[in-house]
Amino acid sequence: MRVQVLFAHPRSDRSEVNTALAAAARSLPYVTFVDLYAEYPDFDIDVDREQDRLLGHDVVVFQHPVYWYSCPALLKEWQDLVLEHGFAYGSQGRALTGKILMNVVTCGARRETYGYSGANGHELRDFFLPFEKTAHLCRMRWLPPFAVFAAGHALEEGRLEGQVAAYRCLLTALAENRIDLVRAERVNLLSEDLDRLIWPAAPAAEVA
Amino acid sequence: MELLAGAFIYLVSAVIAVPLAHRLGLGSVLGYLIAGIVIGPAFGLVGAETEEVMHFAEFGVVMMLFLVGLELQPFMLWRMRAQLLGLGGLQVVATAVLLALAALLIGLTWQASVAVGMILALSSTAIVLQTLNEKGWMKAPAGRSAFSVLLFQDIAVIPMLALLPLLAIGDPTPAHLGDHGHASGIAHWPEWVQAIAILSVIAGIIAAGRFLIRPVFRFVAEARLREVFTAAALLLVVGIALAMDAIGLSPALGTFLAGVVLSDSEYRHELESDIAPFKGLLLGLFFISVGAGIDFGLLFGQPLQIFGLVLAVMAIKLTVLLALGRAFGLPGSDTWLFGLGLAQAGEFAFVLFGVALTGGVIVLAEAQMLTVIVTVSMLATPLLFIVYERVIAPRAAVGVTRDADTIEEWGPVVIAGVGRFGQIVSRFLIANGQKVIVLDHDPALIEMLRKFGLKTYYGDATRPDLLHAAGLEQARIFVAALDDAEAQTRLVAHVARTYPCVHIIARAHNRQHVYELLEAGAHEVEREMFESALCAGRQALVALGAHPFRAHQLARAFRRHDLQSLEMLHEAWSNGGFDQHYVAAARMRYEELVRLMGSDRSDRHDTSDRGWTPPPKGDAAS
The missing domain is CATH 3.40.50.720 (NAD(P)-binding Rossmann-like Domain)
Structure with a gap:
C-alpha cells in the first residue's frame, strides 16, 4: 500500500523525538513524506495538490505533537480545507473510501497521566475521537494513535531508539499491508500492541 | 560657409574615426586624436585655425568638471580632502622638483627649469577623466585617486599663473597681459581688493547655487520648454566661467564648485543630461585639435630627441605616481592604472607655456619643442590605457588578490x-x-x-x-x-x-x-513592488468593508494566480517578448482571475471560495 506521512510540527528544530521519527519516515523509499509547515509556511494550503496526493495513497499518517489534546493548527487547517464536501464527505464525496488514517504523536506527559485514574482522566485514544469520527465520515478506517510519551525525556531515558525502530516497523508493515486492521482498530494504542498486530513479512511476490 | 565647411571636416573625421577606434577597443580619445592627425598634419585639411579651435574647445573641460562636480556631493569632497591635498599636493610638488632638476641637467636656465617642472607636472584632465568615465574606472580606487590629483592640479594652476611672471628674467611685461584669455581683469587692482573679489565671487557661486539657482530653474522649468532649460544650463556654466575668468581663476574650478553645490538639487540629472552632449562634442573637438596641432615638422626633424624627452618626462612622472600610489595604499593593479593614466602632460601646459613665453621665462624654440612633447605624451596616453587594460589588469585579476583588504x-x-x-x-x-x-x-x-x-x-x-x-x-x-x-x-x-x-x-x-x-x-x-502593492490592495478591500481575513484570503488567491501566470507566460514572452500572443495569453489569464476572485458570489462552491464553506443545505453532512 502507498503510505503518506503528513508531518506537522511548527518548531521541529526543538523537537528531539519528532525530528527523529520524521527522519525515519523520510528515509523510507516507499513512504511519501510531507513536511506541512515547510510546504505551507503561510498556511496557504494548495487544496488541489493535497487532494491529488491523497488520491495517490492508501494510508495517511498524521505525525505531530499533541497540542492541547489535539494537533497543531496547520494540520487542523489542512483538514478544514482539504477534506472538502463533495470530495471527502457528503453524498458525492467518496474519494477517500477505504483508505486508512492514523495519528503518530508525541506527548509531553507520561503514560500514567492518561487513563481513568490519571491526571488527564481519559485514555489518550479518547482525545482522538474527533480524528476517528472524521475518518469515519470520510468512509476511511481509523487506527488508534502510535504515541511516544514524555517525549522530552525519551532521549535521555534511552527510549528514543526503540520508538524510532518501532515507527519504522509500523510504516513498513502498513506499506506491505501486514497490519491486522480489525484487531488494530480495537486496541488502545498502536504503539503498545504493535508486535501482536503485525503479521510476519510476506513472501516478496506479495508485497504491494 | 567657411565655418560650415570647417565644421564639416571636423565632423566627418570624428564620425569615421571614433566609432572605428571604439570598435577596435582603443577608446574614443585615441579616435579623436587620430582624426585630428589625419585632417591636420597628414592631409592638411585644416591648418592655422586649430589653435583657435583648441581654445574654444577647452571649454569642454570646463563643462566636464561641472559634470564631475554634479556627481560629487560636498561631504564626499570633504572626505577626499586628505587624498586631494596629500596625494595631489605631493604629486605636483615631487614631480615638479624632479622634472625641474632634469631640465636643469640638460642645460635649461634655472628659471626655465622651474617653469618646465611645474608645467609638465600637470596631467591631462580631459583625456584622463574622459577615459576613466568611458571605461567605468571612475569609481575604482585608482579612478578616485586620479580624480583627486587632477582636481588638485586644477587648483595648482592658479599659484602657477601667479608664479610664472616672477620667474621672468629682465622682461618687465607682466605675463598675465598675454593673449591667452587667462589675463585677469582685476590684475591692476590692489592685492587685498583682488583677494576680496576672489572670495566674494566664490562665495557668490556657493550662495547662488544654494539659494538663487533653484528658484530660477524652477521658473524656467515651469515653461516646459526643453531648449530653454538647456539654454539656462549653458548660461549657468558660461556665466560662472566668465566670472572666474574675470578674477583670474580657472573657469573649470568655478564650474566644478557650482556642480558640487548643485549636486543634491533636484535639477542635477536634468543639468547633467543637458550639458553632457555639449561637453562630449567640445571635448572631442579639443582632442581633434590636439591631434591636428601636432608639429610634425619639428617631430620628424628631431625624432630621437623628442621621443627621448617624452619618454624621460613620462618615466619621471610615472615613478612619482607609482611611489605615491603605493604609499597611499592603492591595490596592486590600481596603482598601475593611476600611474599610467596620469603620466602624460596636460592641456594646461599649452596655456602656461604661452604665459611663460610671454614672460620671457622660456624662448620660442623651447616652447615649440615643449608643446610637441606635451602633445606626444597626450597621444601616448590612450595607448598606455590600452596596455593597462589588456596586459596589467588581466594579470592582476588572475594573480593573488590583494583587494581583500578593502573588505575585511x-x-x-x-x-x-x-x-x-x-x-x-x-x-x-x-x-x-x-x-x-x-x-x-x-x-x-x-x-x-x-x-x-x-x-x-x-x-x-x-x-x-x-x-x-x-x-x-x-x-x-x-x-x-x-x-x-x-x-x-x-x-x-x-x-x-x-x-x-x-x-x-x-x-x-x-x-x-x-x-x-x-x-x-x-x-x-x-x-x-508586488508584495507591498498587494498588501495595499488588501488594506483597501478591508477599508471597503471586507472582513480582514477574507481580504487576506483573496490576496492570497491573487498572489497564487499571479505567480502561476508569471510562470505560464514565460514561454509566451520567450517566444517574442510582449507580442500579440503574450497579450492574448495574459488577457486570458486575467479574465480567469476575475472569474476566480468570486465575481459570481451567489455560488458558494466556486473554486476561489472553497475554503471553510459549510456543506450545501440540500446535502446532509453525514
Missing part, C-alpha cells in the same frame, strides 16, 4: 545594492545572526547606514573584481538588489556564470525583468 570579512551572504530593497533584506538577515556582506556604490547611503550600524562597503557591485574581493566564492547566497534594472541583469548573468555554486536571489523591476533575470541565471526572483 567574508560572509555566507553577499548583498549587492542596499537601497530600499537590499536594506530590508540585509537588516532581516543580520537580525537573524547571519553574516552579511553588503555592497553599494552610493556613498551617501553607506554613510547613513553605517550610522545605523549596518556595515556596508563602498563599491560598484557590477565590477567583477569587487565581487571577487567580497568573497563571493565562499558565499552561499547572493542577493542582487540593484536599482538599475539593466545593471542588475548583467550582474546576475555575471555571477551565475562565474560562481555557479552560489544561490542567486534577485530583485526584479517588473514582469519582463523577472524573465530576463531568470534567463540570466537567477534562482529566485522577487518583484520589488
Whole structure:
C-alpha cells in the first residue's frame, strides 16, 4: 500500500523525538513524506495538490505533537480545507473510501497521566475521537494513535531508539499491508500492541 | 560657409574615426586624436585655425568638471580632502622638483627649469577623466585617486599663473597681459581688493547655487520648454566661467564648485543630461585639435630627441605616481592604472607655456619643442590605457588578490545594492545572526547606514573584481538588489556564470525583468513592488468593508494566480517578448482571475471560495 506521512510540527528544530521519527519516515523509499509547515509556511494550503496526493495513497499518517489534546493548527487547517464536501464527505464525496488514517504523536506527559485514574482522566485514544469520527465520515478506517510519551525525556531515558525502530516497523508493515486492521482498530494504542498486530513479512511476490 | 565647411571636416573625421577606434577597443580619445592627425598634419585639411579651435574647445573641460562636480556631493569632497591635498599636493610638488632638476641637467636656465617642472607636472584632465568615465574606472580606487590629483592640479594652476611672471628674467611685461584669455581683469587692482573679489565671487557661486539657482530653474522649468532649460544650463556654466575668468581663476574650478553645490538639487540629472552632449562634442573637438596641432615638422626633424624627452618626462612622472600610489595604499593593479593614466602632460601646459613665453621665462624654440612633447605624451596616453587594460589588469585579476583588504570579512551572504530593497533584506538577515556582506556604490547611503550600524562597503557591485574581493566564492547566497534594472541583469548573468555554486536571489523591476533575470541565471526572483502593492490592495478591500481575513484570503488567491501566470507566460514572452500572443495569453489569464476572485458570489462552491464553506443545505453532512 502507498503510505503518506503528513508531518506537522511548527518548531521541529526543538523537537528531539519528532525530528527523529520524521527522519525515519523520510528515509523510507516507499513512504511519501510531507513536511506541512515547510510546504505551507503561510498556511496557504494548495487544496488541489493535497487532494491529488491523497488520491495517490492508501494510508495517511498524521505525525505531530499533541497540542492541547489535539494537533497543531496547520494540520487542523489542512483538514478544514482539504477534506472538502463533495470530495471527502457528503453524498458525492467518496474519494477517500477505504483508505486508512492514523495519528503518530508525541506527548509531553507520561503514560500514567492518561487513563481513568490519571491526571488527564481519559485514555489518550479518547482525545482522538474527533480524528476517528472524521475518518469515519470520510468512509476511511481509523487506527488508534502510535504515541511516544514524555517525549522530552525519551532521549535521555534511552527510549528514543526503540520508538524510532518501532515507527519504522509500523510504516513498513502498513506499506506491505501486514497490519491486522480489525484487531488494530480495537486496541488502545498502536504503539503498545504493535508486535501482536503485525503479521510476519510476506513472501516478496506479495508485497504491494 | 567657411565655418560650415570647417565644421564639416571636423565632423566627418570624428564620425569615421571614433566609432572605428571604439570598435577596435582603443577608446574614443585615441579616435579623436587620430582624426585630428589625419585632417591636420597628414592631409592638411585644416591648418592655422586649430589653435583657435583648441581654445574654444577647452571649454569642454570646463563643462566636464561641472559634470564631475554634479556627481560629487560636498561631504564626499570633504572626505577626499586628505587624498586631494596629500596625494595631489605631493604629486605636483615631487614631480615638479624632479622634472625641474632634469631640465636643469640638460642645460635649461634655472628659471626655465622651474617653469618646465611645474608645467609638465600637470596631467591631462580631459583625456584622463574622459577615459576613466568611458571605461567605468571612475569609481575604482585608482579612478578616485586620479580624480583627486587632477582636481588638485586644477587648483595648482592658479599659484602657477601667479608664479610664472616672477620667474621672468629682465622682461618687465607682466605675463598675465598675454593673449591667452587667462589675463585677469582685476590684475591692476590692489592685492587685498583682488583677494576680496576672489572670495566674494566664490562665495557668490556657493550662495547662488544654494539659494538663487533653484528658484530660477524652477521658473524656467515651469515653461516646459526643453531648449530653454538647456539654454539656462549653458548660461549657468558660461556665466560662472566668465566670472572666474574675470578674477583670474580657472573657469573649470568655478564650474566644478557650482556642480558640487548643485549636486543634491533636484535639477542635477536634468543639468547633467543637458550639458553632457555639449561637453562630449567640445571635448572631442579639443582632442581633434590636439591631434591636428601636432608639429610634425619639428617631430620628424628631431625624432630621437623628442621621443627621448617624452619618454624621460613620462618615466619621471610615472615613478612619482607609482611611489605615491603605493604609499597611499592603492591595490596592486590600481596603482598601475593611476600611474599610467596620469603620466602624460596636460592641456594646461599649452596655456602656461604661452604665459611663460610671454614672460620671457622660456624662448620660442623651447616652447615649440615643449608643446610637441606635451602633445606626444597626450597621444601616448590612450595607448598606455590600452596596455593597462589588456596586459596589467588581466594579470592582476588572475594573480593573488590583494583587494581583500578593502573588505575585511567574508560572509555566507553577499548583498549587492542596499537601497530600499537590499536594506530590508540585509537588516532581516543580520537580525537573524547571519553574516552579511553588503555592497553599494552610493556613498551617501553607506554613510547613513553605517550610522545605523549596518556595515556596508563602498563599491560598484557590477565590477567583477569587487565581487571577487567580497568573497563571493565562499558565499552561499547572493542577493542582487540593484536599482538599475539593466545593471542588475548583467550582474546576475555575471555571477551565475562565474560562481555557479552560489544561490542567486534577485530583485526584479517588473514582469519582463523577472524573465530576463531568470534567463540570466537567477534562482529566485522577487518583484520589488508586488508584495507591498498587494498588501495595499488588501488594506483597501478591508477599508471597503471586507472582513480582514477574507481580504487576506483573496490576496492570497491573487498572489497564487499571479505567480502561476508569471510562470505560464514565460514561454509566451520567450517566444517574442510582449507580442500579440503574450497579450492574448495574459488577457486570458486575467479574465480567469476575475472569474476566480468570486465575481459570481451567489455560488458558494466556486473554486476561489472553497475554503471553510459549510456543506450545501440540500446535502446532509453525514
